[in-house]
Amino acid sequence: MTKEEIQEKAKRIEIIHKSYLDKLLDMKKQQDKIIEGFSEILKNKKIEKIKKLISSL
Amino acid sequence: MISANEKITEIVASGEAFSEGSAENKDIDNEGKLGKLIEGTLSDIYVRASATKEGGILRLKGAIDSCGLPEGDISRLRQESEVDIKLGENSEMISELVRHSVEQISVPVDSGESKQGAVAAEEGIKAGSADADDTRGARVLEAASRFSAGSQKEVANGEQFQGTQDQGIVIRMEDYKKKDPDNKEKPSEELVKEVEKVEEGSSERYREKITNPEANAILDENSERFRRNTELFKKTIEETAQNRQKEVEEFKKKLSDKLHEICSAQEEIQYLYKESEKIPEEISALGASIDKYKADIGELSKNIFSRLLNRNGINSIEKAMSGAEEKIQELKEKNKANVYRRQELSQAVESGNLSPQNLTAEERKALISLENSIGKTVLGINPATEKATLESVEASAKDHFFGAYGKYGEENNKLLRQLNILKNELTFGESTNSIDAARDIEEVERRAISQADDAFKRALDKYDELTYIEIAKERKKSVEEIKKEIYEKERVVWKEAYSHTYSAMSGYSRASLELIGLKEADMDTYIQIEDEAKKLLGLQFENTAKKDFEYARYRAYYEARRTGQNIFTHVTSGERAEKIIKERSLKSSKIHTPSELRGDMNALKKSGQTGNIEESLYFTSGGGGFNYGTKLDKYEGQEIERDLKDFAFFAATGNDLLASGKSIEVATPTMREKGESLKGQAVGDYESADGTELSLESLQLIIPESEISRYISLFENAGYNGNFAKEHLVGVPNDIVEKALNEGNGLFLRDSKVLHEYVDNQLKREVKNRSKNKGKIFATVKARKSEDGVTGRATNTVFQWQQIN
Known part of the structure; x- marks a missing residue:
């Protein structure tokens, strides 16, 4: 490979890697969103339980 | 509380940290550095993906552990919320992203080291473990193994993301390929070169041998007939393709309509989900209001004594509290109704009640697969995924209508038989039109090829010692060398001739005048029409190469001469x-x-x-x-x-x-x-x-x-x-x-x-x-169909030879 080809390849790798990082971050955000949503469900359930407990007192 | 482990994974996934071989490297000017960059990038990709996934598992676990709810409740909520499915899909997307990125980066470069690293990485993805001596490759491999092992761990440790496997509705062409065993032995490169050398610059060489006007008249007639039948075949196959295209469009439309219908239903479900999610919040808010009111009551009670005669104030508070209770009740009812509606819609989708009952069984099957596929991406329906789904539908429809095992498999076989008859006619003339061999081409081919070895041995037996000596003398080689050469050449030529000759068993086709005098233009026409038919029918099979015809022609001419001698x-x-x-x-x-x-x-x-x-x-x-x-x-x-x-x-x-x-x-x-x-x-x-x-x-x-x-x-x-x-x-x-x-x-x-x-x-x-x-050369021009008494299979018997020179 010539020097130009090597640099071209390296540049391409950088682009791919950057794109990978962006996409991975999106996916992580999506993952966080899912987990946060579920955490909220758990929290609400917990509140509901507590309220029931209170009302039964 | 976020654990230390989780903190690390978040940092890694956020792009703040980057190990060696960072893509920031600007001084890549040799293959060694490039290899190092590839290695570092691949390693980074795996590390971040693993960290992201593991971080997700830890966070989920943390949320569950900290909520203090009973296990039964958690299990039910997980199921209802489909949190595992959603996370599983996200995890699959991450894996796919890794695979895609690694593939792109691993496009071979001419560096031994980087290549090894890339290859090792690819292997790592496939196997999750491997042996590699190469240090760089091994490091990447280690990351890949960790990544792969991490994915496996997800499944094994009970904290798995329960993603489903997409079965799809694709009727795969691989099935057709499996049914089409192409075991023809190919000639060695050396032999090909040798034959090319013989044939070089003499593509019409065999036709030049045909000087007898009667023989040439037969050839012209054959060529003309081939052209006529080619036109007919082209017309047939074009009409077939048009009809199928029409049906594909209709099929696609039906599926597309169903897709939209399901999408709408899913959107409605999502809306109801969101609505129902708001209710607990509202209840909570109201609960807080009640608490506030209760606090107010406490506050007001302090003033009761000071306002003993002022009853209006107390009435106001009682009224407010009564209104709040009513609101809570109303929201509870609404929540209940939403839950029922959600269940009703989910059941309708699952049971397929949304499908029109007039769909065929095949369409329904395809639809169910499609629904499953859509069910998987319930949260992600958007123009992009819808497009991909429609493309998948189109591909499936094509396979369904064009594939060998699809709806038109039998029709495809019929057209292929016609195509082969056309080829037979081109190479062996009119007499083979009625060969029932086309009835079961595969079987005939199989038999012909299996008999090739025997026939070849018999052919070799026909060479007497004197012939060998004469050839050896002429070529200035030893008899043993000549024997070896002839053996090798004969072996391949026989195989070739047989594999392209359904009526080879009769012995007739081996000296076919039509084959010897095959016109270049007709040969090209056949190859072209075969290619068109292949594309139009959507089938995979190896095209007849010009070289195939040339081998068979070479064989035919050789056979004609040898029969005469x-x-x-x-x-x-x-x-x-x-x-x-x-x-x-x-x-x-x-x-x-x-x-x-x-x-x-x-x-x-x-x-x-x-x-x-x-x-x-x-x-x-x-x-x-x-x-x-x-x-x-x-x-x-x-x-x-x-x-x-x-x-x-x-x-x-x-x-x-x-x-x-x-x-x-x-x-x-x-x-x-x-x-x-x-x-x-x-x-x-x-x-x-x-x-x-x-x-x-x-x-x-x-x-x-x-x-x-x-x-x-x-x-x-x-x-x-x-x-x-x-x-x-x-x-x-x-x-x-x-x-x-x-x-x-x-x-x-x-x-x-x-x-x-x-x-x-x-x-x-x-x-x-x-x-x-x-000096005469005779070739076969006509045969008559008869039936093999043993197999009942049609075969040819020669009854006319034509002098060609």
Whole structure:
């Protein structure tokens, strides 16, 4: 490979890697969103339980 | 609380940290550095993906552990919320992103090290572990293994993301490929080069050999017919493709409509989900209001005593509290209704009640798969995924309608048969139109190829020692080298010729005039139409290459020449030879099959046969082998040994037989028997009424040298002049006769080695030299369909040869 080809390849790798990082971050955000949503469900359930407990007192 | 582990994973996934080989590297100017960059990038990709996934698992676990809810509640909420499915899908997307990125980065570069790293990484993804000595590759591999092992761990540790496997609705073409075993042995590169060398610059070389106007007229007619039939075929296949395209569009539309219907339903479900999610919040808010009101009550109660007479204030608070309770009740009812509606819609989607009942079973199956697929991406329906789904639908529809095992598999096979008939017609002419071989091409091909080896061995047997010596002398090589060369060449050529010749088993096609005189333009047309048919039908099969035709053509020309130069012999006795000379011709008589003769020689006698099959035309087939025995002799178990006076046989070249208007079948007993046993007709019916009568003009009579004067007298007495006897009598030298007699203790042995050697090395040359048809070349032009009595399969029998030069 010539020097130009090597640099071209390296540049391409950088682009791919950057794109990978962006996409991975999106996916992580999506993952966080899912987990946060579920955490909220758990929290609400917990509140509901507590309220029931209170009302039964 | 966020754990330390989780903190790390978040940092890694956020792009803040980057290990060695960062893409920020600006000084990549040699392959070593490039390899290092690749290694570092790959490693980083795996590390971040693993960290992201593991972080997700930890966070989920943390949320569950900290909520303090009973296990049953958690399990139910997980199921209801589908949190595991959603996370599983996200995890799959991350894996796919890794695979895609690694693939892109691993596009080979000419660096040993980086290449190894990339390859190791790829292997790592596939296997999750591997052995690699290369240090860099090993490091990447380690990251890949961790990544892969992490994915496996997700499944194993009970914290898995429960993603489903997409079954899809694709009818895969691989299935068709599996059914199409292409086991044809390809010629070696060396042989291809050799043949190319022979063929180079002489693409019309074989046609140039065809100088006979009659032969050329046949070829022109064949070419014209091929063109006509090609047009018809093109029309058929275009119409078929148009019809199918129409059906595909309709199919696609139906599925597309269903997709939209489901999407709408899913959107409604999502809306209700969101609505229902708000309710607990509202309840909570109201709960807080109640608390506030209660606090207010406390506050107000403090003032009660100071406002004893002011009842309006208390009434106001009671009213407010009553309103709040009503609101809570109302929201609870709403929540309940939403839950019911959500369940109702989910059940409707799951049970397929949303589908119109008029869909076919196949469409319904496809739809269910589609629904499953959509069900997987319930949260992610957007223009991008919808497009991808529609593309998948289109691909499935195409496979469904075009694939070999799809709706039109049978129709495809029919068109392929037509295509093959077209090819047959192009290469072997009109006579093969009616071959039922097209009925089951695969079977015929399989049989033809399996018989290629046997035929090849037989073909090699036909080379006598003298031929080898002659070729070796001409090419200035040793006989052994020539034998090896011929062996290698023959092996491949036979395979090629057979694999492209459905009627090869009959022996007819091997010397086809049409194949020898195949026009370049017609060859191109066929290859083009085959390609078009393949695309239109959506089938995968290997195209016929021009080289395939050329091999077969080479084979045909070779076969035509060799048939003409072969020596055919008819073994008889002195007594029979005398009778034949008197009658001035060799005549056939009714031949009975072995089963007819079993235990009843009277039948043979009644029919005019005298118990000796030699009276009929009986040549050893094709090779000029010397053979006293006949099929009947063998059947009866008789050993025939003769004395000097009884030694006599006739011989002729293939060209001599063909030039006299006979087909080669006349010299092939198995063919005659086959025809007779099936049709109940006398041998020779394939030719004209006198077809089984062979003039002595075409034959050489081989006798012991010591018997020559007696035979000259016999010829003269039969009306032949002295020259005729001289030209048609071949005397076996006395020393050969003596040796042969010594070998058999006074008798000629049936398998006399001495005589075999003489026939192979001297007699054949003599008969060839004497032939008046030496320079002629004959090729087959017509055959007749008959049926193989054993297999019931249609086969061809040649009944016409054409001189081509």
